[in-house]
Amino acid sequence: MQNAVAATSRTCSTSGRPHLAVAPASAACAWRQRRHQQRSVTAQASVQLEDLEGKMHTLEVSDGETILDVALDAGVELPYDCKMGVCLRCSARMKSGKVDQPGGMISEEGQEEGYALLCVAYPQGDCSVQAIPEGELVDVLMNIT
Known part of the structure; x- marks a missing residue:
């Protein structure tokens, strides 16, 4: 029972705040450390981008x-x-990997064919994309081949 409640004089190594007298010291500190680590770790994706040139x-x-x-x-x-996924000027073709496109004018079929709008493209891991003239995507969206 001695270790069940934290003393108010103990402090957490991440926040520097005293532990509450009603929470186990190790549990409160572990929770703060996990929360601090989650905030400071940002996922990154390596994107290979080929421009129009x-x-x-x-x-x-x-x-x-x-x-x-x-x-x-x-x-x-x-x-x-x-920069809202409407004008189609930032059209691209996915060469590898995937992006999440929560907004934008590309249909599911267009996305399945590997097209993306860079202004609303959030990489879901490492990927490779090629910028394309907007006319190419317009043709796809209008089913002109």
Whole structure:
């Protein structure tokens, strides 16, 4: 029973706060350490991007970032306009890997054929993409082959 309740004078190594008298010291500290580690660890995906001129770029895209935003921050020149997945200017073809596209004008069929809009493309792991002229994607969406 001695170890069941933390003394108020003990502090957690991550937060520096005293443990509550009603919580086991080791459990409270372990929970804070896990929470701190989860916040500080950000998943990253390595994205190989071929721009419209055929130049290859390697981007490290963190969880919650789009491929387009990271590319623009890195100085890669890509066409874009709305950044909402509507205008189709940032069209791309997936060469490998997958992206999540929660918004945007590409149908499920278009996504299954490997097309993406970089402004709403969140990598789901390492991947390779090729920027394409928007007309190519428009043709696909209109079923023109």
